[in-house]
Amino acid sequence: MNQYGRVAKNDRCSFFGNVSLGSSVSLSELRELYHVVILAYGAESDRNLGINGEDLSGIHSAREFVWWYNGHPDGHDLAPDLQSSDTAVILGQGNVALDVARILLRPTAELSRTDISSHALAALEKSSIKKVYLVGRRGPVQAACTAKELREILGIKDLHVHIQEADLVKTPIDEEELKNNRIKRRIYDLLSKAATESSKQTTGQQELHFVFFRKPHSFLESDNKRGLVAGVHLEKTILKEDEDTRKQFAVGTGQFEDLESGLVLKSIGYKSVPVDGIPFDYNKGIIPNVGGRVLSHTSSGGDLAAVEEGVYVSGWLKRGPTGIIATNLYCAEETIASISEDIENGRLGSLCRQTKPGREGLGRLLDRRNVKVIPFSAWEKIDAEETRLGILKNKPRVKFTTWEDLLQVALH
Ligand code: NAP
Numbered sequence: 001m002n003q004y005g006r007v008a009k010n011d012r013c014s015f016f017g018n019v020s021l022g023s024s025v026s027l028s029e030l031r032e033l034y035h036v037v038i039l040a041y042g043a044e045s046d047r048n049l050g051i052n053g054e055d056l057s058g059i060h061s062a063r064e065f066v067w068w069y070n071g072h073p074d075g076h077d078l079a080p081d082l083q084s085s086d087t088a089v090i091l092g093q094g095n096v097a098l099d100v101a102r103i104l105l106r107p108t109a110e111l112s113r114t115d116i117s118s119h120a121l122a123a124l125e126k127s128s129i130k131k132v133y134l135v136g137r138r139g140p141v142q143a144a145c146t147a148k149e150l151r152e153i154l155g156i157k158d159l160h161v162h163i164q165e166a167d168l169v170k171t172p173i174d175e176e177e178l179k180n181n182r183i184k185r186r187i188y189d190l191l192s193k194a195a196t197e198s199s200k201q202t203t204g205q206q207e208l209h210f211v212f213f214r215k216p217h218s219f220l221e222s223d224n225k226r227g228l229v230a231g232v233h234l235e236k237t238i239l240k241e242d243e244d245t246r247k248q249f250a251v252g253t254g255q256f257e258d259l260e261s262g263l264v265l266k267s268i269g270y271k272s273v274p275v276d277g278i279p280f281d282y283n284k285g286i287i288p289n290v291g292g293r294v295l296s297h298t299s300s301g302g303d304l305a306a307v308e309e310g311v312y313v314s315g316w317l318k319r320g321p322t323g324i325i326a327t328n329l330y331c332a333e334e335t336i337a338s339i340s341e342d343i344e345n346g347r348l349g350s351l352c353r354q355t356k357p358g359r360e361g362l363g364r365l366l367d368r369r370n371v372k373v374i375p376f377s378a379w380e381k382i383d384a385e386e387t388r389l390g391i392l393k394n395k396p397r398v399k400f401t402t403w404e405d406l407l408q409v410a411l412h
Pocket residue numbers: 049091092093094095096097099136137138142143144145146149215216267268269270321322323324325
């Protein structure tokens with residue numbers, strides 16, 4: 001936030017909040033207004049499993065759940081049912097899956113001192129979820145999470161961690177995978193240690209079960225309440241090595257088992273959404289690009305002759321939904337280097353010879369459309385008020401979680 005603040009307060013930067021690409025302003029209009037447009041709107045949709053029962057109620061994407069507990073205004077009304085069942089199943093074992101499991105399992109007295117949204121805290125205080133299953137289609141050697149995040153969840157007080165010893169047995173290919181990857185070795189060691197320690201522990205108020213080598217086959221529907229999820233039908237898997245990539249992938253064995261639960265969170269990855277006026281690679285879920293330069297066709301490979309003049313992309317929209325904040329910093333630097341190079345090499349020549357209306361023009365256009373633009377000074381009002389309310393409650397902030405409240409504070 002401090003970094004954002006420094007940038008936003010620079011005279012050469014204008015912050016236009018509450019503006020939606022596509023509805024408030026189109027990409028082609030932005031291209032008319034500015035010499036260069038950088039698309040950095042991330043990934044705000046979800047990958048689907050494409051299996052039976054995925055539409056049953058009680059199944060949410062992890063993204064929706066994260067939006068809900070983080071106070072995103074579009075996640076305000078999710079109302080996940082945390083009371084009808086004592087079990088939650090999370091599909092996937094990446095960092096988002098761990099984040100979600102941590103929120104379900106961490107003592108609410110601790111959560112109350114964080115900036116979690118008030119509606120989520122109230123629901124979690126009444127939650128009857130005691131057991132959380134984290135289901136991965138591959139093994140502990142391939143778990144997608146990172147060490148810091150794993151350590152955080154394993155460190156929750158009074159948490160009983162369950163890991164089948166048999167799942168920790170390594171094959172020679174696993175050994176090879178670990179030999180070349182320090183991060184994966186760290187994860188494997190943490191899981192092994194947790195398995196040994198928990199086998200000595202007899203009680204624990206909450207349970208976290210790591211379920212490996214299982215992939216979701218379909219969702220089970222409740223007999224009592226039609227339309228409601230009752231669990232997941234899982235297929236046991238084994239790993240096979242891809243000869244080209246040398247990576248191990250999961251294949252079904254035809255053996256099945258059920259995991260009962262009234263709450264299922266799919267944490268299998270985010271997905272970017274396309275924007276009108278620019279190609280989109282639906283297979284990779286990204287805007288096709290080379291080093292951040294947007295390509296005119298998905299099939300144009302790395303040919304610089306086929307780039308869209310003056311449009312660039314950065315972040316998850318450029319690479320797909322992987323990587324931490326630092327990865328996105330390097331990614332942004334690469335895009336900026338491409339822009340600088342294009343200016344120096346005259347690739348933006350025809351564009352740069354024309355004067356463009358820039359921020360004044362954008363301001364006029366949004367004004368004509370009656371868009372309630374939030375300048376940075378108005379964002380600071382939201383920040384100050386959230387922080388003030390937080391001090392009263394001994395928290396970092398109390399978030400406003402509806403568009404009405406946010407606009408009310410910002411514009412008055
Ligand atoms: P992720 O790391 O890609 O993990 C996705 C998980 O879903 C993997 O376990 C994957 O298994 C599984 N999966 C994917 N497709 C599946 C399918 N069809 N059936 C069953 N399982 C499937 O994604 P993420 O957790 O959404 O995180 C996105 C990125 O944000 C990651 O790079 C993450 O590190 C980062 N992040 C960082 C932090 C942090 O630094 N604190 C917090 C949150 C997120 P396979 O491995 O078998 O594909």
